[in-house]
Amino acid sequence: MVISEQAGKRGIREYIDFFLRYPQFREHAYVFSSEKAAKDILALLDPLERSSAESLREMANLKLGTRITALELGKSIEGPGSSVILSRMLILPPEPDQDKLTTTPYVKGLSLYKEDRYVKTVKEPLSVGVLLLAKELNNIIMPVEFKPLKGSFSIQPIEIQTVLKPRIVNQQWSMKVDVQTRGEVVLNTTDADLTDPAVITKLEQEWSAKLTTLAHDALDMSQKELRTDLFKFAVEFRRYYPNHWKKQEKNWETIYPELDVEVKVEAHVVRTGKSTGPQGIPNEDEN
Template sequence: MTLIFLICSFMLFLSGCWDRVEINDLALVVATGLDKTDDDKIELSVQIVNPKAHKGGQGAGGGQGGTKPTIVKKVTGQTIFDARSKLQEKVPRRLFWGHNQVIIIGEKMAEEGIQKHIDFFARHPSPRLRAYTFVTEGKAIDTLKIIPDLESSSAEVAGELANFKVGLSVTVKDLLQMLSGEARAAALPWIEVEQDPSNKGGLRVNGTAIFKKDKMVGRIDDKVTRGVLWLRDEIALAAVTVEPKGAEDQISFNLLRSSTELIPKIENGNWKMIVKIVTEDDVVENETKLNLGNPKIVKRLERQLEQDIDKRIRLTLEQVQKEMEADIFGFAETFHRQYPDQWSKVKDQWDDKFPEIEVEIKSKAYIRRPGQSTTPQGVPEKEVKG
């Protein structure tokens, strides 16, 4: 009986959440900005949910009396953790990083190298590896300070853009895998601030920052980024507009689905990558007089779509493979898997080998639906072609 009594007594002391922290004691970090100062220090900026704007059940973006839904704090340190510790001294609540949605890297830091700084987000248990990562022109803190029209914070806008896959979508985990991969090259979406005269602003993903051995070596625009997405089999949203040969005006297509397969070949010492693309599209707008119910016209348009894809990819290869010499397409891993012995002989010279790889593009496009109408609308029947 004595033993049972002692066990029950100990259970009373073990119950309860002794180390819990109330939500009212936390400062929720939803976005992080990383910049490099002129004296080679880290400028850490954070976007924190403003509790005053959410009292009394106020909805997102509402606030009370015009109170901003988020506040931005910044501090300088020798490392990210050093800056984080100094930041905690200025915030009367415990900083909580579990809700951090995005990490924005300033252009200066991107050019000087990011790997040693990203190490913090991989090593420390608090930040999320699923946080989306961007590069921005100028300083990251300027992006965090933007007050958007539709969402409650710039962090929410950036996260939604990444989820929507309007361009590359890269998490911290993805970035770490790219930097430690065979090619040691990476690509991050480029995010820009769009400010209007009323001091309201928005964010736009416009192109891609290209990294080689953790340093940004250049930037490609939105058009070339589409080719990157095709090659990486990450294309999700695409609007393609073509002007059919022999016809006036244009036809717009919406991408339904697409798949890309990389097939490496090594024959007689020649390294070659075959890129097989299959895409399916819908017609969403027809400004021409072409009858899209005619199979011959549809076939011609499919060939033209294939040519458009080939052109986009060739443009991407010219800039990224030939000029920047950065393997962000996964060619290195693909050759390594298929030809491990040959790969071991060139892996240390891959930067020199990659620009010489011959790329053959085999694309196949299918138009699945011509829309709710096959014939052009508002065009007299006698003027319809085909």
């Protein structure tokens, strides 16, 4: 299912109601957002797949953004957070000798919804912070650089775990976000030697700092600009503090923008690739 941002500005509650009621639609079908009209995405003749539907499903399976089903979309919009994050689809330009429809869609950015209305498009690098807090960050390669080295390291996370820990002490609501990630260096364009423990330690510190900064940027946008709980913090408070939540549920829109959020990121490099030398050059004893 594809919903254009233009349609999203008018509200999508009636579309969701129809999708979930009409028996020929699958409630577990994936839902995407599009910059252009939805029919332009669905009309594509992907040269690698039997239909545009197959192409979209493969995009979802690649986990390049969020994977939201029609049922999850309805629950998110009607849930305590009243928000949803959709992967944004664009159309790859066709080859010069191909028909304009003979091409494929691709994922680039996110469309953010408050209640049932589209409110903002987010692109990299901010989208990385949004996906990290939303527990949807997968299949990404991140450049990390630090002075005085020239060049950068490219790290692919192997595993990312984001744990939300709500707290209410003396009527003060707060949230601790604990992120644990392990990754592999897939490219090194610096002159640094990854067999040096000091280089690995510094790389882990800079990677942790970068993820922390992106998470804080996403929080600032969510709390201060949109004033919308994009990351389902409300769900965690309802789960851990049901009595407090029942009393303050109606005040969540006021509580969330002022919520004290602590982000802690621990990033570890556990693999450095087949070559440990700089710029992928094999050591002499490896030849």
